[in-house]
Amino acid sequence: MGYKMGDYPGDRSSSDSPTYRDSTRIVEEKGIGLGEAADAYGDLRSAEEYGYVTRGLKSRHVQFIALGGTIGTGLFLGIGRAFTQAGPLSLFLGYSFTGVAVYAMMMSLGEMATWLPLPGAIPQFCTRYVDGAMGFAVGWNNWYQSSITLCAEISAASLIIQYWNGAQDIDVAAWISLLIVLVIALNTFAVSIYGEAEFIFASIKIITIVGLIIFAFIIDLGGGPTQDRLGFRYWNDPGAMKAYKGTGSAGRFLGFFSVLANATFSYGGVEFVAVAAGEAKDPRRNMPKAIRRVFWRILFFYVLGSLAIGVLIPYNEPLLLGAIEDGAPGGAVSPWVIAIYRAGVPVLPSIINAVILTSASSAANAHLYIGSRYLYALAQCGEAPHFLLKCSKRGVPYFCVAITASLSLLTYMSCSSGAEEVFQWFQDIVAVSTLLTWMSISIAYIRFHAALKTQGIDRSTLVFRSPFQPYTAYFSLGFFSIIVLFSGFYAFDPFDGHGFVTAYVGIPIYLALYAFWRIYKGTKFVKAHEADIQSGKAALDAADAHWPPRVARNWIERVWFWIA
Numbered sequence: 237m238g239y240k241m242g243d244y245p246g247d248r249s250s251s252d253s254p255t256y257r258d259s260t261r262i263v264e265e266k267g268i269g270l271g272e273a274a275d276a277y278g279d280l281r282s283a284e285e286y287g288y289v290t291r292g293l294k295s296r297h298v299q300f301i302a303l304g305g306t307i308g309t310g311l312f313l314g315i316g317r318a319f320t321q322a323g324p325l326s327l328f329l330g331y332s333f334t335g336v337a338v339y340a341m342m343m344s345l346g347e348m349a350t351w352l353p354l355p356g357a358i359p360q361f362c363t364r365y366v367d368g369a370m371g372f373a374v375g376w377n378n379w380y381q382s383s384i385t386l387c388a389e390i391s392a393a394s395l396i397i398q399y400w401n402g403a404q405d406i407d408v409a410a411w412i413s414l415l416i417v418l419v420i421a422l423n424t425f426a427v428s429i430y431g432e433a434e435f436i437f438a439s440i441k442i443i444t445i446v447g448l449i450i451f452a453f454i455i456d457l458g459g460g461p462t463q464d465r466l467g468f469r470y471w472n473d474p475g476a477m478k479a480y481k482g483t484g485s486a487g488r489f490l491g492f493f494s495v496l497a498n499a500t501f502s503y504g505g506v507e508f509v510a511v512a513a514g515e516a517k518d519p520r521r522n523m524p525k526a527i528r529r530v531f532w533r534i535l536f537f538y539v540l541g542s543l544a545i546g547v548l549i550p551y552n553e554p555l556l557l558g559a560i561e562d563g564a565p566g567g568a569v570s571p572w573v574i575a576i577y578r579a580g581v582p583v584l585p586s587i588i589n590a591v592i593l594t595s596a597s598s599a600a601n602a603h604l605y606i607g608s609r610y611l612y613a614l615a616q617c618g619e620a621p622h623f624l625l626k627c628s629k630r631g632v633p634y635f636c637v638a639i640t641a642s643l644s645l646l647t648y649m650s651c652s653s654g655a656e657e658v659f660q661w662f663q664d665i666v667a668v669s670t671l672l673t674w675m676s677i678s679i680a681y682i683r684f685h686a687a688l689k690t691q692g693i694d695r696s697t698l699v700f701r702s703p704f705q706p707y708t709a710y711f712s713l714g715f716f717s718i719i720v721l722f723s724g725f726y727a728f729d730p731f732d733g734h735g736f737v738t739a740y741v742g743i744p745i746y747l748a749l750y751a752f753w754r755i756y757k758g759t760k761f762v763k764a765h766e767a768d769i770q771s772g773k774a775a776l777d778a779a780d781a782h783w784p785p786r787v788a789r790n791w792i793e794r795v796w797f798w799i800a
Contacts, residue, residue, distance in 0.1 A: 262775070268782060271775040276354075276616060286622075289355050289612070290427060290631030291779075293516045295525075295786070295797075297431030302509040302526040304438035304602065307445055307537055309392070309595050310502025312588070315545065316571040317560055318498035320553075322491035324546025325476035330495025331502075331542040335534035337715040338503045341674050343702035344681035344709045345510045346527030350700035351684075352773055353523060355514030356613020358507065362676050363617045364768045365683040367761050369754035374676040375614040377746050381669040382607030383643040386600050390415045391650040393596035399589045409651050416644050419601045423608065423637050426630040427515045430605050437598035444591040445537055448572055451584075452544035461580040470550040478551055481726055490725065497723040500716070502538070504670040505599070506530065507677065511606050515631070518783035519776075524700035548575035604644070608636040619753065668742035671720045678713035682706050687767035 273283030363371025458465030479487025614620035724739025
């Protein structure tokens, strides 16, 4: 039999009463939250006992969570290493090609998340459409990834703070404690508070990257203090493509391929908007709007951003190479900060460091939220203890938040040199998790597409329909599979044990989780005609009529509604 949401924790046999079965009636009488919970758990009693997450994320929250997920610290910091390894043209092409694959994956995810905007989303889709073992593997793998990344971002933020005079004299553990308290507070009281925080954080990042791209355009044309017109000077000397781990054409190709691997990690988090779909107001309108704009966000922020870096500084810039070699914290390894120094604009580096601090704090906030919702989704699927389903009156799954937040205490390991090495190994384990998640999303969509066809649902009736399917999903699956298999090429000649572990240890962990649940529960691949594409949908359909239409009263509101 296919997976049924109502089989856990509720008892379907207790829902014989029409009151329990009529999702529309429950929504009308008891509200959207209880209606969705009753539809998901199979009976009203369980819904009232456990509660449910609330749809407290407004349209602007959803749009800016999507934006914030697109602009991460990778665009400010991580992109520098790829640039020094491969050169400006390889950087531009690598981020462009990877952006196309990420967009293809997001279109697949968007269609599923609009059909069923569920809390946590991704583990639930894998469990419903592919195999319960895949849902278990991707859910726990992502929960662990989010928890460890939460620690990494708090650690990074605490180091960035020390850029300013006076902060160096304060023990880094104090900054870690302050940041942990902050992100827990933002995630404890109501999802709307988390949404407001991400709205502010994302606004800062958007303004900054737009300003940096404009800055690059001005400097490139000779508008800086030195009035030196750069053009594409550095594409000629030292060159457009740098050989990496080889010479000639083969070396230049490997340089380009190294950018593909780097870019996938920089794009990590773009899928967060779908995880938040289960708490978004009017999701059938707001989710398609956010997903459709992913293409333009990738094009503007990453493609233009990578091009801007390539015209501002050469890939053999000593300051950048030295900072990366020394493992310098904060903006010291940012090609943007170094470009500003070279341009002779003294005030901007401090501003950029402040933005990077904001970006790291935003990432920590987001990963606590995302990790807790993955745990909640696992509990809904019966793949985690059912007490995790308990929500506060404001719809916060407080046990999920508390357990995820407790792992943030591992951040204190970064305060000592011995423990810091262990902490680094924890981070290495999650390095490939993003790619495995994107592959799982693509596989889930392929099975979802087959289920729609087999169960007689015309895709033309869908609120959001992604183009060229299922070939779009096959393309993204193939692209990310190649990156996963060959991303560790640099570790073989000569063999580098740490690099090999960083590149590949996530794969056996994912497979072990999959094998454990498949053997323990005896799960099987879900056949297309048995895939559960309906549980929870009735309440969502009933709720659609309750969302008020947004009508712009003037041109200012029309512009704002277009943005958010």
